[in-house]
Amino acid sequence: MENVKIIEIKKSVFENNDRAADELRGELKTKGVFLLNLMSSPGSGKTTTLIQTINRLKDKIRIAVMEADIDSDVDAIKIKEATGVESIQLHTGGMCHLDAEMTEQGLNNVSMEQADLVILENVGNLVCPAEFDTGAVKNAMILSVPEGHDKPLKYPLMFSICDVVVINKIDVLPYFDFDMEKCKEYIHMRNPKATVIPICAKTGEGVEVFAEWLLNEVSEWKR
Amino acid sequence: MENVKIIEIKKSVFENNDRAADELRGELKTKGVFLLNLMSSPGSGKTTTLIQTINRLKDKIRIAVMEADIDSDVDAIKIKEATGVESIQLHTGGMCHLDAEMTEQGLNNVSMEQADLVILENVGNLVCPAEFDTGAVKNAMILSVPEGHDKPLKYPLMFSICDVVVINKIDVLPYFDFDMEKCKEYIHMRNPKATVIPICAKTGEGVEVFAEWLLNEVSEWKR
Secondary structure: OOOOEEEEOOOOOOOOHHHHHHHHHHHHHHHOOEEEEEEEOOOOOHHHHHHHHHHHHOOOOOEEEEEEEOOOOHHHHHHHHHHOOEEEEEEOOOOOOOOHHHHHHHHOOOOHHHOOEEEEEOOOOOOHHHHOOOOOOEEEEEEEHHHOOOHHHHOHHHHHHOOEEEEEOHHHHHHOOOOHHHHHHHHHHHOOOOEEEEOEOOOOEOHHHHHHHHHHHHHHHHO | OOOOEEEEOOOOOOOOHHHHHHHHHHHHHHHOOEEEEEEEOOOOOHHHHHHHHHHHHOOOOOEEEEEEEOOOOHHHHHHHHHHOOEEEEEEOOOOOOOOHHHHHHHHOOOOHHHOOEEEEEOOOOOOHHHHOOOOOOEEEEEEEHHHOOOHHHHOHHHHHHOOEEEEEOHHHHHHOOOOHHHHHHHHHHHOOOOEEEEOEOOOOEOHHHHHHHHHHHHHHHHO
8 A cells, every 4th residue: 555645734823814825825826836625525525536537637737635634544545546646644633624824734745846736635524614715726615416405505605615516426316316406506596606517426427527627727827 | 384493502601611511411311301412424314314213202202303503494494394393493603513502502492391302413514513512411423325434434533422323325325335344343443332223214214223222312311
């Protein structure tokens, strides 16, 4: 099994997270690095979606991944083994989210000069990560079919801050009472500008649409 | 559509949550009321499981439900319509968990003298609710098959504090790579004493086992 770098993230001391996030974004712009903050509930398929997406993009742009988890390093290892890109594990030590300063602690351990795109896989949680700007250029979230189409009603902030909502596990649509049109309606109620992309990370269906969205965003950022 | 009482929960001012939780448990013991704290990820099937469980128990014991959500009152209404038991909605106003004092704010709006069992459906989140003792007599959680059997590795605290882990959505086992034996092994790694109960809340399969567990716990508490 591969080894990955594990970073123990410390609590932030900086009080103004919004300012720290803006500063981090400015720094990323200068360095020409696009940071994507990927969020979801536990078990929505963030890691599998990333593997599929990275394998479609890694010949076009240089990618690095930061996997945040309370404990364990299984995700960072999985990403490294399945894609070959640089992948580090961030341990939050029980903390339920990452803010900008914590994200920067991670970025300090990534080879930034060799990356066009850094993806932060945030802690699996629809509540707290939505409250803290990580300094990312764009926010993405994954909602999986088994979770139900009513989630935008229950986790309003998360859906309102995401630029793109990936709806994963569409292969099991026949086995769940999931109304795709209602889901899109609820998402747009929270954020009319959100891009909604249905995919199945397991089979790869639809992943090229998300990969293309990401590629466009990275190109625009680096212009 | 039915109307339910909606309580806007305020932030706690009490600093020592563990003491507040112990005091609340003492009060519940005196009153002969059993409080169950039910936790899970978003979309694991807490509300459906509760409806099925309550309908199996409501002729044997008196039940009331507190539904915590950041926003919306859909769950409390669903419970009331499907079971007829007293059901109130707690709005956390963005807060990601409930502590003992917040739980007590809810309990003050429940007819305690007419209840043997009060069920608190906590905010859908595997991280923060695990860190705060609500004053409940027992903690239960639901892990659903689509989330994957590796969740005890990633959310150690949640699994370590739960007396019972209900594994929901076993009807879709054929469509997911979910290893039940591995899952049980990981759960018992976190908490060797945890009771594991596989169910399908949609069809009702296995729910009687959870209902019986709960009935026994309530009887023991009221002895």
